[in-house]
Amino acid sequence: MTPQSLAHVNGEIVPINEAKISLLDWGFLHSDATYDVAHVWDGHFFRLDEHVQRYFAGMEKLRMSIPYNETQLTALLLKLVGQSGLRNAYVEMITTRGVPESGSRDPRTCKNQFFAFVVPFVWISQPDQGLHLAISQQQRIPSASVDPTIKNYHWLDLVMGQFEAYDQGAQTAAVVDDKGNIKEGPGFNIFIIKDRQLRTTAKGVLEGITRKTAIQLAQQLGLQVELGEISAQDLRQADEAFATSTAGGIMAITQVDHQVLGRGQIGPLTQQLQDAYWALHSQPKFALEVNYELPL
Amino acid sequence: MTPQSLAHVNGEIVPINEAKISLLDWGFLHSDATYDVAHVWDGHFFRLDEHVQRYFAGMEKLRMSIPYNETQLTALLLKLVGQSGLRNAYVEMITTRGVPESGSRDPRTCKNQFFAFVVPFVWISQPDQGLHLAISQQQRIPSASVDPTIKNYHWLDLVMGQFEAYDQGAQTAAVVDDKGNIKEGPGFNIFIIKDRQLRTTAKGVLEGITRKTAIQLAQQLGLQVELGEISAQDLRQADEAFATSTAGGIMAITQVDHQVLGRGQIGPLTQQLQDAYWALHSQPKFALEVNYELPL
Numbered sequence: 378m379t380p381q382s383l384a385h386v387n388g389e390i391v392p393i394n395e396a397k398i399s400l401l402d403w404g405f406l407h408s409d410a411t412y413d414v415a416h417v418w419d420g421h422f423f424r425l426d427e428h429v430q431r432y433f434a435g436m437e438k439l440r441m442s443i444p445y446n447e448t449q450l451t452a453l454l455l456k457l458v459g460q461s462g463l464r465n466a467y468v469e470m471i472t473t474r475g476v477p478e479s480g481s482r483d484p485r486t487c488k489n490q491f492f493a494f495v496v497p498f499v500w501i502s503q504p505d506q507g508l509h510l511a512i513s514q515q516q517r518i519p520s521a522s523v524d525p526t527i528k529n530y531h532w533l534d535l536v537m538g539q540f541e542a543y544d545q546g547a548q549t550a551a552v553v554d555d556k557g558n559i560k561e562g563p564g565f566n567i568f569i570i571k572d573r574q575l576r577t578t579a580k581g582v583l584e585g586i587t588r589k590t591a592i593q594l595a596q597q598l599g600l601q602v603e604l605g606e607i608s609a610q611d612l613r614q615a616d617e618a619f620a621t622s623t624a625g626g627i628m629a630i631t632q633v634d635h636q637v638l639g640r641g642q643i644g645p646l647t648q649q650l651q652d653a654y655w656a657l658h659s660q661p662k663f664a665l666e667v668n669y670e671l672p673l
Numbered sequence: 674m675t676p677q678s679l680a681h682v683n684g685e686i687v688p689i690n691e692a693k694i695s696l697l698d699w700g701f702l703h704s705d706a707t708y709d710v711a712h713v714w715d716g717h718f719f720r721l722d723e724h725v726q727r728y729f730a731g732m733e734k735l736r737m738s739i740p741y742n743e744t745q746l747t748a749l750l751l752k753l754v755g756q757s758g759l760r761n762a763y764v765e766m767i768t769t770r771g772v773p774e775s776g777s778r779d780p781r782t783c784k785n786q787f788f789a790f791v792v793p794f795v796w797i798s799q800p801d802q803g804l805h806l807a808i809s810q811q812q813r814i815p816s817a818s819v820d821p822t823i824k825n826y827h828w829l830d831l832v833m834g835q836f837e838a839y840d841q842g843a844q845t846a847a848v849v850d851d852k853g854n855i856k857e858g859p860g861f862n863i864f865i866i867k868d869r870q871l872r873t874t875a876k877g878v879l880e881g882i883t884r885k886t887a888i889q890l891a892q893q894l895g896l897q898v899e900l901g902e903i904s905a906q907d908l909r910q911a912d913e914a915f916a917t918s919t920a921g922g923i924m925a926i927t928q929v930d931h932q933v934l935g936r937g938q939i940g941p942l943t944q945q946l947q948d949a950y951w952a953l954h955s956q957p958k959f960a961l962e963v964n965y966e967l968p969l
Contacts, residue, residue: 384696397693398701400680400767400788405694407828408704439829440836471696474832480793482859482920484832485839492696497776518819521812521851522830531827532703533735534818536770536780540736543781555817563778624778 380462384494385453390460396494403487404473408530411435414623416498417458417466421664423657425451427586428623432470435527436489441472443491451665458495458667465498467624499624501549501565504651507631507643508620510562511547512609513538517560520581528583535563545634549620551612554581559607565622567630569607569615570646576611579604587621587654594653600646617644619651627651676758680790681749686756692790699783700769704826707731710919712794713754713762717960719953721747723882724919728766731823732785737768739787747961754791754963761794763920795920797845797861800947803927803939804916806858807843808905809834813856816877824879831859841930845916847908850877855903861918863926865903865911866942872907875900883917883950890949896942913940915947923947 384396404410413432415425429447436442445453450470458466475487502508515538523531538550551559551567559567560581566588568577575595577588592602612618616639618630627650629643643651657663680692700706709728711721725743732738741749746766754762771783798804811834819827834846847855847863855863856877862884864873871891873884888898908914912935914926923946925939939947953959 386696393697394695396696398696399690400682400692400694400790401689403828403832405701406826407832408826409828409832439833480795482795482797484835494696499776499778501778516815516817518814518827519812519851522814522818523827527829529829530702530704531814531819531829532699533705533823533825533827536699536703536705537735539780555815 378462380464382463382494382496383457383461384492385457386492390457393494393496396492398473398490398492399476401476402473402490403475403477403484404471404490407474409439409474409484410471410530411439411441411527412469412471412530413528414467414469415454416623417463417468417667418498418658420464420669421658421666422454422468424586424590424663425454425665431528431586436472438524438527441474441489443472443489445491454493455665455667457493459669461495462669463495463497466495467497467499468495469493501620501622501625502628504626504628505643507629507641508549509547509632510630511542511545511550511634512559512612513541513550513552515541515550515552516555517552517581519554525581525583532563539563547632547634553609557609559609559612562620564624565620565628567607567612568619568621569612570617570644571611571615573600573646575600575602576605576607577602578607585621587623587626590654590657591621591627591650594650594657598649598653615639617647619647627654674758676760678759678790678792679753679757680788681753682788686753689790689792692788694769694786694788695772697772698769698786699771699773699780700767700786703770705735705770705780706767706826707735707737707823708765708767708826709824710763710765711750712919713759713764713963714794714954716760716963716965717954718750718764718963720882720886720959721750721961727824727882732768734820734823737770737785739768739785741787750789751961751963753789755965757791758965759791759793762791763793763795764791765789797916797918797921798924800922800924801939803925803937804845805843805928806926807838807841807846807930808855808908809837809846809848811837811846811848812851813848813877815850821877821879828859835859843928843930849905853905855905855908858916860920861916863903863908864915864917865908866913866940867907867911869896869942871896871898872901872903873898874903881917883919883922886950886953887917887923887946890946890953894945894949911935913943915943923950
């Protein structure tokens, strides 16, 4: 069978092009939703339990629930990927508020909805390439408005930053806070390395699982990691920089605005971390095998 | 024929429960969308041209387009409402970024999608009742992150404010800025009246068409209207206060947190403005008649 993208909608598995959500669901009309994305590499989920835990924590903060516990959800996702046949995949799980009762604007009248989909692995940037990043004027939505530890779809700031980046000939953008400090990019956290010391933004960003993995790997390599602020100047003057995301792992940033970073190619420590990151995918502690032989 | 809710999806008119959007549309996955809502009262659209103009302006700012101009869109909406048979209706028009090319995260590869739907008129609050409003700790997403003059679905701050309000026994919430000034509520602007002078929040809010109408009506009644900041104290000490929204018009606020406002009932100036607001709906300048006799 040819591998194919699939979705889980209303309790059924359907081809991705049939996967739809009601126009009236507040998940769409109010972006009242939370989600998580895990990836499957070489037929194994990577750190799925942590994605699932974060997803359930986000739901709780938004006062949402789904009719599955963590174990049942894990089984459901394994089955979905197994049926897709995709051995390298991007797997998204979503909870939306749902549709309120007719005439009502009370979210408590909604029945929360669950969706999931699996598509081929998504790369923000290929591992052997360097990202050209523009520092945007766009400010990331602050934590006091939307809690960034709840993974959410409030992305207009990131999307507009991305358009700004294209206008400048860059590939992607970093959005900032009201003091101009670097926060994150569309779907990724940002790290800098200066004098063999790593730094990543402490607050006002998603606490990425790839970010956490990069921190752990750096510490295992004997490198110090600081959680703090990254100014635009810090980023421009870094020896190396990289982005972290489930959509691509650890990806070198080699150009910021019109300026080449370091030597303009993937830096030695970034390379070491990237290698260690992919090596981690075969460790039993982090890898959950998908069974592609299950009967339909 | 019984009036019914309808939607316009992919160029076709369908019953509302068949109205769906792709799970992969960035309008959902990144809340990368703009919209507008007009209402129909007694078989006539109210100030539709201004809603349509604002909608097109929002699309331009987000670099989106639809295959209709303002005249064609107006005709499409008139037809949609005509077919629904709904004489008092809530009509939403939506543009989403669309679905990027497979494997791409580049919004420029998306084909923007157009949706519209008509449902029975929605009241945030009945005109003869007073709203009980809670002042939330939740901060409205600032303009530097998402331009509030682009009508958008970034509502998690408003939804969480609404839950806070329910916890306190209130009906709805006002969200604030980082200085604690009142910004807006879920789908409405806020006005206070003190010593026969009106004030509404100048910046960081949607420039509502009902807000504009209320300002114009107040000026016609010889009242001064100030665009400025409203502190929590200003709101609590106001003689009268009201909310403005296409979903209900001019609606009295009669309680703030645990404190009754003014005399705890719809104030005399609010009543005058509300009466004037509904009277305006039969003025030919603002009313566009729906033809309910069109052949299907």
